[in-house]
Each structure stands twice: as structure tokens, then as C-alpha cells.
Amino acid sequence: MSGSVSGQSPNSKELQKRFEAEAPAAWDEFRQANRYAQGTWKGETEATGLADKYRGETELKVNETCRVLRVTDRTANTSEVFAQNPKYWFHLKSGKGKAWILFELYQTEQFNSDNAKEIDRRLNEYGGRMAENSVRLNPDEQLLSELIRSPQTRFISVISSQQDGVELVEVKFETPENTNPRKLTGGVLLLQPTRNWLPVKTTAFTRNRVGTGTHTVQFEYLPGQYPLPRHADSGEVYQLFTDPNPWKSSSTGDYNFRVPERLPDTQEFTLTAFGLPEPVGVVWVKPTPRYVWFLAAAVVFALVAITFRWLARRRETPSISPTLSGPATT
Amino acid sequence: MNTIVFRVAVIAVVVAVALAGYFASQPEPRAEPAFAITAECDIASVPLGPGTVAFTVTNPANKPRRIIGCYAQCQAAGCMDAKSNEQITIAPGETIEYQCDYDVYKPGPFELKLDVFLEDNGIRTVTLTVRGVGVAAGGKTDAPKP
Numbered sequence: 001m002s003g004s005v006s007g008q009s010p011n012s013k014e015l016q017k018r019f020e021a022e023a024p025a026a027w028d029e030f031r032q033a034n035r036y037a038q039g040t041w042k043g044e045t046e047a048t049g050l051a052d053k054y055r056g057e058t059e060l061k062v063n064e065t066c067r068v069l070r071v072t073d074r075t076a077n078t079s080e081v082f083a084q085n086p087k088y089w090f091h092l093k094s095g096k097g098k099a100w101i102l103f104e105l106y107q108t109e110q111f112n113s114d115n116a117k118e119i120d121r122r123l124n125e126y127g128g129r130m131a132e133n134s135v136r137l138n139p140d141e142q143l144l145s146e147l148i149r150s151p152q153t154r155f156i157s158v159i160s161s162q163q164d165g166v167e168l169v170e171v172k173f174e175t176p177e178n179t180n181p182r183k184l185t186g187g188v189l190l191l192q193p194t195r196n197w198l199p200v201k202t203t204a205f206t207r208n209r210v211g212t213g214t215h216t217v218q219f220e221y222l223p224g225q226y227p228l229p230r231h232a233d234s235g236e237v238y239q240l241f242t243d244p245n246p247w248k249s250s251s252t253g254d255y256n257f258r259v260p261e262r263l264p265d266t267q268e269f270t271l272t273a274f275g276l277p278e279p280v281g282v283v284w285v286k287p288t289p290r291y292v293w294f295l296a297a298a299v300v301f302a303l304v305a306i307t308f309r310w311l312a313r314r315r316e317t318p319s320i321s322p323t324l325s326g327p328a329t330t
Numbered sequence: 331m332n333t334i335v336f337r338v339a340v341i342a343v344v345v346a347v348a349l350a351g352y353f354a355s356q357p358e359p360r361a362e363p364a365f366a367i368t369a370e371c372d373i374a375s376v377p378l379g380p381g382t383v384a385f386t387v388t389n390p391a392n393k394p395r396r397i398i399g400c401y402a403q404c405q406a407a408g409c410m411d412a413k414s415n416e417q418i419t420i421a422p423g424e425t426i427e428y429q430c431d432y433d434v435y436k437p438g439p440f441e442l443k444l445d446v447f448l449e450d451n452g453i454r455t456v457t458l459t460v461r462g463v464g465v466a467a468g469g470k471t472d473a474p475k476p
Contacts, residue, residue: 092399099417102399102447105455271453276398280452291353298346305339312336 016158023197024145027135033226037131043253058127066269085269211240362391373462384427389420396449407440434464
């Protein structure tokens, strides 16, 4: 990151230096520690023009090579599954109580870099990296560490503050040279330096050719060294240049995420896990056949039997020791 | 005591070898015959807009099998999708008409495709194709001239 700090006290400059040195590294460490975090998010969203509240639930499961995401619309009672394993990627849909419908299926050999990227994008879009929401900036999910290190980011102020006796740092920034179509123009991060510099609240300001947007998220965390979010409230306000009435949406949700001691088996990321057959030509390594175990058991029994037989014979054989004895004399 | 252990061990070995032989001799599940499917359909000249086309699917196997889903595709000339958005079970020996909706947007020759996922000794993907010529209201096809 670059950035000038205008009008800040020397203490603020020291704080900015500390922030720049510590925060991005702490966020990277947080992501690394929670890379296998998984669980569910349950929440609801309401928005201007939306007749009913959207009530949803998203379940994320990951291991070293696989991801599966189950998104349930609890208002419409429908579900979708997006899953990726080392052999293929698939997308399922289900209606009310109906069986799964296979909607898309791509085997790994069909992947090229473009559609692999597209698949990754869709998994992420539907919640595939929910566990690290707190170190990404809403609405475009840019990593906070990348944002802070970007030469396009300029700090306006870095000041310390307190909330309920907790030491916090407020960082105001702007990105005047951002050229993305939806332009992030700046924002405010309220961070906890004692807890991996995780944000208590983020605010982002955006602007595109039709209007401006303000996006806020407030987080509550679980205890722990690398605390995962427990609850989040977010809000968005869009103000069109042509309409005096803003469009608003708000969302609230509870996370139940953790890093499991044992990661789920790859079989849980396959079509079989959803009661469907595997694609033609896809063979997973089968567990050792039962007859191999029976043969192994037979060999063990045979060895035990031979050992006992040998021990039994040894006990039955009388010991012969030479003794001197002459004819009995009377 | 040892004699009893020896006899039990011998019996266990015999049983284990017999079971191992039984499981080793079990045949692999036999592959069922593949679905018979008419994957291509020529519908000649059709007016622009929506229409319906049917593909014949026969299950020659001795057990029921399913059409598990489909992946709808759109081309510049139009789109095609399955009428049903549920799994379809086809009884042994049964033939069904798999109904698809299409929509032709542009006058001229078109080729619309739909990937169907069949439970066919695993999931097999079959691409259904419908070909035709879209005709605008005034009879204009804009077909390329030979």
C-alpha cells in the first residue's frame, strides 16, 4: 500500500505504520488457519420491491480437494447444490420434496482454464468462501489484504478509538484511481487489533454510471485464536442519479462454522452422496474387497494354529536326562 | 486345551478360505444394454417463436432407469429446454416421447441442442439436436443461397 496521510498526528502515523505492517499479514494468517472452515449460514434478506423476505440457508463443506455448497431457499422450499471434486463438477436442483435433478455436469477433462475459472466464480458467488467473509470487503468480496496493499488505495486517516472498553482502529481510505465498472471509491474499516485486526464493521462506497452505493457489514465473532464470525448484519443503499428514492436492502444471518478435526471424505462430494449414479467412466478407489480380509484372517489363524500345535507337542515330549543306575541288589 | 484351540483355529481357517472363495467368485454386476434414443430431429420449416419437439427414448434393460436431468443451451438462433423439470423413470422395455420446448428467434437454418443426463450404467450425457429453418411471418427465411 501506498498512501499519504494528510493532517494526521505523529501518533496516527505510527498507528498507520503498525496497521500496514500487521493487519494484512494477520488477515492472511486468518485465512490460512480457517481454509477448511465449514458449516452453515442461516439468514434473511429484505429489500425495496421484494414482496416477501428471502429466508435462506447455505451449507458449505470442504476438504483438501473438494467443495460442496447447498443453498436452500426456505421461502420457496427449493434447494440447489454446487459441488466440485477431483473428477468432476456438478450442479443439482430440487423442488418441493422432489428428487434431485442434474442440471450441469462437467468432467475434469472437459475443463479448460476458462470454464474452470467460471465454475470457481459461481461456487464463490453462491457462498463458497463464506468462512472468510469477514476479511473481504462487501460488495465485490475483494480481499482486505489486497485492498490495503494495492497502490490504488490511499489512506485518509488511521485513528484509534474505543467501543465498550475494546481498543479499535478506524481506517478511512479512498481508491480514486479504481477503474472497475462498479467503482469502489472508498470506505471505512473499524478493526480490532487485538483479534487479528478483524473488522467489527466495514463500510464501502461505490459508484457506477447510474448511481452510488453504500454497503455496510457488522460482524460478531466466536471466541478463539482465529475467530470465525458468529453473526453478521449487512445493509445496502443505492441512490440512482435519476430517482430521489433510494433502493435499500438489509440482511441478517447467523454463522455456525468451525474447522473440523477430520475433514469430510471425498465420497461426500460426489453424485452418489445425493443418491445419483456416478458419470460413466468415473471410478473411485474402492475399499479393500472383503475376500482379501478373509484371506488375511485365514493366514493369521493358520499361524496361530501352527504355533499352538508346536507348543503343545513340546509340552507332551518327556525330557530325557542320563542317570546312572545299576541292578537292584538284594 | 491346546488341542481345542488348534481345532477351532483349523475350523476358522477352513471357514475363512471358504468365505474368501465365495466373495472372490461373485461376478461383477452385468452392464445393462444402453438406452436407445433418437438424438437428432429435423423439423423442416417452422415459424419463428416457440414450438415443441419430441425425441424417442427406449429403455431396453430389465430394470427401470431414469432421465436424471438436462442442461439447456441457447444459440444465437434460439433455445431448447426439456418440458419436464423432474426426473423421468422409464419402465423396463418402455418407450417414451421426451418432450422439449424450443424457441426460434431468427429466420434461416438453425440447430438447437440440449444435453440430457441418462442413468445408463452410470450417468451418460447425450446431446439432442433439432434442425430446421425458421420462417418469419412474411415467409422470409434469410437462408444462405447455394
